[in-house]
Amino acid sequence: MIEVKHLNKEFDGDKVLNDINARFEKGLVNMIIGKSGSGKTVLLKCIVGLLTPTSGDILYDGRNFLSLKTRELRRLRRDIGMLFQGSALFDSRTVLENVMFPLDMFSRKNNRERRKRAEFCLERVGLSEAADLYPSEISGGMMKRAAIARAISLNPKYLFCDEPNSGLDPKTAQLIDELIEDLTKDFMMTTIVVSHDMNSVINIGDRVVFINEGVKEWEGTKSDIMGADNEKLNDFVFASDLFKKIKEAEEIISEDNKKG
Amino acid sequence: MSFIGSIENVGVYALLMRRVLSVPDRMREFMKEFIKGVYLLGVNSIWIVVIISFFIGAVIVMQIALNVDSPMLPRFTVGVVSREIILLEFSSTIMCLILSGKVGSNIASEIGTMRITGQVDVLDIMGVNSANYLILPKVAAFVAFMPVLVIFSMFMGLFGGYIICLVLGTPSVETYIYGIQAFFRESFIWYSIFKSMLFGFIIASVAGYFGYTVKGGALDVGKASTDSVVINSILILVTDLVFTQLVMG
Numbered sequence: 001m002i003e004v005k006h007l008n009k010e011f012d013g014d015k016v017l018n019d020i021n022a023r024f025e026k027g028l029v030n031m032i033i034g035k036s037g038s039g040k041t042v043l044l045k046c047i048v049g050l051l052t053p054t055s056g057d058i059l060y061d062g063r064n065f066l067s068l069k070t071r072e073l074r075r076l077r078r079d080i081g082m083l084f085q086g087s088a089l090f091d092s093r094t095v096l097e098n099v100m101f102p103l104d105m106f107s108r109k110n111n112r113e114r115r116k117r118a119e120f121c122l123e124r125v126g127l128s129e130a131a132d133l134y135p136s137e138i139s140g141g142m143m144k145r146a147a148i149a150r151a152i153s154l155n156p157k158y159l160f161c162d163e164p165n166s167g168l169d170p171k172t173a174q175l176i177d178e179l180i181e182d183l184t185k186d187f188m189m190t191t192i193v194v195s196h197d198m199n200s201v202i203n204i205g206d207r208v209v210f211i212n213e214g215v216k217e218w219e220g221t222k223s224d225i226m227g228a229d230n231e232k233l234n235d236f237v238f239a240s241d242l243f244k245k246i247k248e249a250e251e252i253i254s255e256d257n258k259k260g
Numbered sequence: 261m262s263f264i265g266s267i268e269n270v271g272v273y274a275l276l277m278r279r280v281l282s283v284p285d286r287m288r289e290f291m292k293e294f295i296k297g298v299y300l301l302g303v304n305s306i307w308i309v310v311i312i313s314f315f316i317g318a319v320i321v322m323q324i325a326l327n328v329d330s331p332m333l334p335r336f337t338v339g340v341v342s343r344e345i346i347l348l349e350f351s352s353t354i355m356c357l358i359l360s361g362k363v364g365s366n367i368a369s370e371i372g373t374m375r376i377t378g379q380v381d382v383l384d385i386m387g388v389n390s391a392n393y394l395i396l397p398k399v400a401a402f403v404a405f406m407p408v409l410v411i412f413s414m415f416m417g418l419f420g421g422y423i424i425c426l427v428l429g430t431p432s433v434e435t436y437i438y439g440i441q442a443f444f445r446e447s448f449i450w451y452s453i454f455k456s457m458l459f460g461f462i463i464a465s466v467a468g469y470f471g472y473t474v475k476g477g478a479l480d481v482g483k484a485s486t487d488s489v490v491i492n493s494i495l496i497l498v499t500d501l502v503f504t505q506l507v508m509g
Contacts, residue, residue: 048385077387088378102386105286 001026002047002158002190007056009042009214016042018214020056027188028206029181031195031222035236039214040194041162047192048082048160049073060158078106081151081189083161083180087143089135095146096122096131102154121149125179141172145179152183159184161193165200177203198237201225210236226250273469279391280399280465290397297401301363301464306412312358313351313413317420320345325430335431339439342421344448351413352452353500356459359409360492364467367398368488371471372481380472395468399461406460407453414449455503459496466492 002024009017016039024030034040045051047058049065058065060076068076089098099118107114122128125145130138138146144164151159161180165173181204184191195201201208201222208225210218210233218230225237226246238244284290321342328337371394374380383390418440425436470488474480 050381050384074387077385080385080387082382082385084378084382086378088382090379090382091373091377104289105386105388 001061002192003057003059004043004047005057005059007043007046007058008054009039009046009051010054016214017046017053020211020214020216022209022216022219024190024192025207026190027185029184029191029193029204030207030209031193031201031205032209032211033195033198033201033205033236034211036196038211040196040211043211044160044162044192044194048080049077078102078154079157081154081156081159083144083147083151083159083164085163085166087135087140087147089143089146089150091135094132094134095127095138095142095149098135098146099149099153102150106154118149118153121153122146124152124183125149140167141169141176144168144172144176148176148179148183152187155187157189159189159191161191161195163195163197164193165195165197170199173197173199174203180204212236272473273466276391276395276469276472277465279389280395280468282389282392284392284396285388289393293393293397294401294404297398298405301366301398301402302405302408305359305362305409308358308362309355309409309413310416313346313355313416314420314423316350316354317342317346317417318424319420320350320417321421321424321436322428325424325428335435336439336442338431339421339436340442342436343418343440343444346417346421347414347448347452349500350417351410352456352459353496355409355413356456356463356496357493360459360463360467360496361489363402364463364488364492365485367464367467368471368485369481371395371468372474372484375472375474376477376481391468391472395465395472398468399464402464403457403460406456410453410456414452451507455500455507458499458503462495462499463492466495 004020004022004024007017007020008015020043032040032043042051046053047065053066060079063072063076065073065076089095090101093101096115096118099121100114103109103114103117107117109117119128119131122131125148127142127145127149130142130146135143135146159180164176164180168176177200180191180193183189193200193204205222208218208220208222209216210230212232218228218233220228225233228234228237321338324338324341328341371380374394380390380394383393421440422433422436425431425433431439467488470484470491471481474484
């Protein structure tokens, strides 16, 4: 479980995150949603340590990430897997070598075992056939899957995904969502997904945190979203035609039930 | 670039070097990257060193033969002066100025592209010392291979002069060979090799710094690459001046 307490982040005096408090549960897909520029990626970068918060605490299973010593921090980092928006695969390495990289750096296993583990991870994401290809030779969806395979190669406890569906067609996006959900449940990871794609929220979001202009406006389960009385959340969620129609359909059903 | 900005850059460079010059996380991975660096930065630079050294060596001999034409000076002076120019300055300083363009921009753009595409962040999140992993093997490989490039450059420069003497006949080949052997001091070769290794460190580390600290997009990578070449050129010239005074003065 990851907890964020009274987190603030400023850039040159501009407050980007304002007193954020949130809990991200183990074994669940925790989603951070919000408009572009709302501060959700900054929040994720603070949680993984790519940005240092101005103030506040980040607890990984009770351990304060911001006050860990270098050695403890490096040990904790081996429990973290991250999927970037642009996949961020190493261009000069094949897909298999990309997946093997964390193992090469940190695993004590021999080369054969490391390779076996990497092949297992690739098989798990359905990418065995692309093992010897370079990132420039595969599609965007395959790159995301390769990045997921790399992220899980060290069997992490925490998985972070920044806009995993950006730039993908709906079918591939759904595949990636399902993969993230399956891996979260299979490996009992604490998964945090940053997204503004409401289809993803409905598909895989177990818990949802809504950020607006650097402030946490709402937190709950995906089933609570439809009935939420937060105006800013409703503005964001029902900007999508699909969700407007779902909402209308739910209202019609509810009226019918009352009549019937 | 303001004065305060320059001071700040020196500080950031020093802090980065502290991270770069530490023990690698995995020696096996370091060696892989080191060997890759030797090939990409060193072996791939041999052809440019060979071509430039041959022609510049030929031109140096030709110019000296044409301009140092006095009955007071023996003809073998052409060989002596050409040798000193090639050994002391050309094969180390001028060659490093040229290599800062090829190798420096290569390092800055490679690391810069990794930075803007999030590959450096991936290393940081994994707990890898990204500065050490990306910059140290390149610095070590380039510094280690530098003596080979310098020796190639010296040999090809002198060989270029030999060919000119063979073709033009003035001075004669025998006089030229006598000249390049006369009053020879072996220490000049060591001086040149040591100086070029120092320049090699400057080129690779400064280029690594510019690439590693890129912010923005593709345009910024291009700017970082250009800046690294400009700053490297200035640093090489200033270091050459100081080093020459310290060692030879």
